[in-house]
Amino acid sequence: MHAFNLQPKTLSLAERLADLAVDALIDEADLSPKPALVDRRGNGAHTDLHLGLMHASALSLWPAFKAMADAAIEFGEIGMPLREAVGRIGREGEQAMLDTTGGVNTHRGAIWALGLLVTAAALDPESTAASSVSIRAARLALLDDRYAPRPLSHGAQVAQRYGARGAREEAQLGFPAVLQRALPQLKCSRAAGHGEQNARLDALLAIMTNLADTCVLYRAGEQGLHTMQLGAQAVLDAGGSASLAGRRRLHELDQQLIALNASPGGAADLLAACLFIDRIESGDGLIQGVF
Template sequence: MARDHAAHAALRHPPSSCGQVHASPLAHRLGRLAVSALHAELACAPKPGLVTPFDSGSHTDMDASTFLRSLFALRGYFVAIAQAGIDNAPFARLRDLGIAAEAAMLRATGGINTHRGAIFSLGLLTAQAARLRAAHARAPAADAVCQGVQLWREALLAAPLDPRSNGQRMRAQHKVSGVREQAAMGYPLLHQVALPALRTRLATGATREAALAHTLMQLVAQVDDLNLLHRGGAKGLAYAKAQAQRFLADGGTAQPNWRDQLAAIGNGFVQRRLSPGGSADLLACAWFVHCQEHA
């Protein structure tokens, strides 16, 4: 796909939260931060198999402009779910907000699923970050936000699943856990994998883009990504993990030519139609919980 100059220009200025939600300044601040985290994930490039401002990865039905339309549609959701966290609302309220947000996303994108996973995970983390900050009058640690999602463990595990969804079919077919189990366990992949990788790269002076790309590959190397399973089966997942592990073993984004290496890996992903969308969702979540410590 040719470089989308309009989309790239828009990516330089992330959308703010809409002003239609009656919520506290804290809810608006954290809602904007959640959207900015999704924006940062989209802007990061190169990302093997995933949509960036410059290409559509392995996707033929979406590009950066599709993601931007979705982000604009979701601005109010993240503010509303932050306010629900501040209000210590029951899980049913969070779920209702998520269902409405998914409908808004699909309307904005013409039925294309750009952010379903993020609506779930980033929504829960935004609610918990807001809840903890309101309760303790200070920004919570990223790990505390992740583990705090266990507050809703029973409700998460009891919530009905759609057996027709791609994710649920992959869970059943390959006997792997999904994001619901991650949430119920307090997102161990975030505080044990993504956050350490992100912080280590940032501490060395890496740019945001390099730190995010490195963290993404750490996740691809370790996550049983349901999107990869759906698109490539067990062989596709194993291939993606092996490529990510090799990239990391060679130094990851500490290498001078890391962009060229990721572009080459991306070519292999596109040839196989692989897209690590679950890992991308976790990347945005990691960036959010990291940034909210100082917001």
Template sequence: MKHAATVYKPHACAPTLSAQAIGRAATLALHDELALSPKPGLVTPGDCGSHTDMDAHTFMRSLFALRGYFVRIAGLGADGAPFDALERCGIDAEARMLAATGGINTHRGAIFMLGLLCAAAGAVAAEGRRPHPSLLRSALLDRWGDALATRARRPPTLPGGLAARRLGLRSASAEAALGFPVLFETAVPAMQAASTRGHARQHVLLDTLFNVMAVLDDSNLAHRGGIEGLRHAQRAANGFLAAGGASRPGGEAAAGAIGDDFVRRRLSPGGAADTLAAACWMQRLALLAPR
């Protein structure tokens, strides 16, 4: 972002992990999420889910436009930039996304969530530490928690935030101000548990997605389906997991059937998808960072 770059010059964060590596992991993690199929109501390489204005090609154009953003914001985090610099960087990234997609919102939530996490990773790496989830969460809250809490109190302007406010749900901004509890307390443990059990990677990601869907106040679902749509999706996710998840016989077919139901209801758990991508990003960082 031009304004931020005049003051904060992104650089290699530390010998442990560079801004380039942090940003590349974010782009690859968003591709991990896109490539996963079946995925209820969400865009995959094979279908558009509940969407009529976007497909996998739209997402790939967006990813290409956002590659530099994640590197830049990781560098800002390494340099100790204040929250307003991060916010301006994100606003610039959103403009790039919309220009690449013809005005379609493919990754607004990921720009916010993964951008903040990349900044936190830059801050942790600049101190010579490995990006362990607990350190990432602490860095996020210690450095920008007050500003995020202030941001969460702003009147919402976007459809998801308006739906969350109207229905008394925890918005994406409020989730960030709390240090992304669903990511750190649900998604990351679910991914670690499924990986430890030796499940195929597709099943690990599906089970992680459904664990998130089961508990997240997903403002995308609330906007599209109201409180009834959100609760319906949460019940479906809990039922899927209670039946044994993706690795059971017929698990992928069950996920596909839930997807068909979501398409009929026009439900799309975009917040859960962003959280899955963030969990994939942390897994990728763990593989990159030297021990």
């Protein structure tokens, strides 16, 4: 067949949602300059991560996200059968990620957050308002997967130690860091004409101002958490990422967090969730299923 005769492929709903989830992960990884996180400049506070690995990890998760969406379409309602199917697929996706990265945990938290949101979106693709999708995701997160392994992750251990809200609780509450902070800041910065990359950086900072990031707590304790929260607020108070004063504060925060070995991975996962919700809320070809 001649190349010029090829027709654009029509994507299924599950394929489109998987594309949007992977796109969100790649966009989060590429966003620069993020404080102490892997981005286009370098590895941030990490010694075992780099941008290429983040991209490979994100791409490895496409089949899992598609399978979660397919499961939502198959079961058609929130309940234990869907919850346990999504849990199983998530664990399989995590293993695919670890196989790809040589055992490095690049996106475990993102599998949880985006997996729930992909599933929630697939359950009702005509109801894509941020609040509606997050409520469906929360209802699913509140169900206890009896097949889930019980050993506590580093994040869960830290959440217990410091009384912080971990990734599980954030989802069960309907992603307040995304709906109450990241999305409003993203839209505010866009409306102010700050440009898309600066708006996304501001959304990340808005999450960081209040989140008890268990990745930071695990790596740098309460000192690291306070440095992150106060520093992120200082950037926004100085005018945000689009201002010269804000950029100076952002550079200072980056250096402070790197010195503390504190990388806000939890905030990064929630930024990816924010970008995903923003895309489906805007329509972005979700119901039509085509590019």
